[in-house]
Amino acid sequence: MEKQNPTNHEFGQSARGLASTGEELVGLVSVIRDAIDSARPEVENLGHRIEASLPDRAIVVRADPERLTRVFADMILGAARKAPPASRVVLDVVHEASWVQVTVSEAGERMGHVYGNVGLATEFEAGKPRDLSESAKGVLGSGLRILIVEDHPDTAISFGKLLEALGNEVRIATNGPDALAIGQEFRPDVVLLDIGLPFMNGFEIARKLRERYWGRSAVVIATTAWDQEEDKRNSVAAGIDHHLVKPVDPIGLAKLLADTAKSH
Numbered sequence: 001m002e003k004q005n006p007t008n009h010e011f012g013q014s015a016r017g018l019a020s021t022g023e024e025l026v027g028l029v030s031v032i033r034d035a036i037d038s039a040r041p042e043v044e045n046l047g048h049r050i051e052a053s054l055p056d057r058a059i060v061v062r063a064d065p066e067r068l069t070r071v072f073a074d075m076i077l078g079a080a081r082k083a084p085p086a087s088r089v090v091l092d093v094v095h096e097a098s099w100v101q102v103t104v105s106e107a108g109e110r111m112g113h114v115y116g117n118v119g120l121a122t123e124f125e126a127g128k129p130r131d132l133s134e135s136a137k138g139v140l141g142s143g144l145r146i147l148i149v150e151d152h153p154d155t156a157i158s159f160g161k162l163l164e165a166l167g168n169e170v171r172i173a174t175n176g177p178d179a180l181a182i183g184q185e186f187r188p189d190v191v192l193l194d195i196g197l198p199f200m201n202g203f204e205i206a207r208k209l210r211e212r213y214w215g216r217s218a219v220v221i222a223t224t225a226w227d228q229e230e231d232k233r234n235s236v237a238a239g240i241d242h243h244l245v246k247p248v249d250p251i252g253l254a255k256l257l258a259d260t261a262k263s264h
Contacts, residue, residue, distance in 0.1 A: 026068070028059040028100060032091065035072035043080040043089055048106075050076065052091040059093075059100050075104040082106070144168045144261055147188035149179045149205065151197050176200035180208055187214045190260055193240070195224035195231070206238040219260050223248050
């Protein structure tokens with residue numbers, strides 16, 4: 001059975017309201033391995049194979065382990081179900097300083113495509129506990145009002161919780177009409193906008209956003225798998241300030257948000 005994405009009403013507009021009560025410090029590699037084991041039977045039944053590049057050292061994150069396992073398993077299965085025959089479902093983990101990024105893509109007869117991307121903040125650095133909110137302030141631009149427009153709720157939630165932990169106020173929308181309605185009330189400083197969305201795509205949302213008084217001064221950042229030159233030209237034409245291709249480089253995004261914070 002395919003997973004049904006909840007509506008914005010069902011999971012609320014604030015990432016903080018979605019915080020799981022089962023959060024704890026967990027080993028990320030162990031969670032990923034559990035997700036791979038969970039997804040492997042269906043992936044292999046579809047004629048694909050899973051390839052994972054996992055780090056040797058321990059990476060600790062604060063999360064609900066069962067939920068995070070489901071997120072990664074869903075990413076793997078999503079790639080497998082949409083992949084051409086005899087594909088490789090590739091899971092990569094990139095750990096840089098206080099960030100870790102997990103990406104799932106497929107590579108088969110056609111060019112590989114990114115199907116899932118989750119960024120997390122690590123809770124331990126150099127073997128010692130780290131105060132995320134203190135160490136990251138001024139790096140990711142605390143104090144911003146950020147609207148995330150993303151139709152994959154788990155991705156939006158994990159990203160939103162991280163941004164809130166860094167001192168920002170966050171709202172989430174899963175489609176264009178909700179994004180415009182929330183934006184009218186929330187008046188975001190930054191809009192992180194996926195392009196491939198239901199009802200209306202990100203280009204349409206950006207154009208409608210720019211027509212509204214509150215949207216004219218917002219910094220609009222596309223976060224998308226649409227990576228062709230035509231897509232980037234369409235972003236510019238729609239009034240999008242920056243076009244970031246998934247998996248989004250957290251350092252590059254950090255610089256954009258820090259610059260935005262300085263100007264507000």
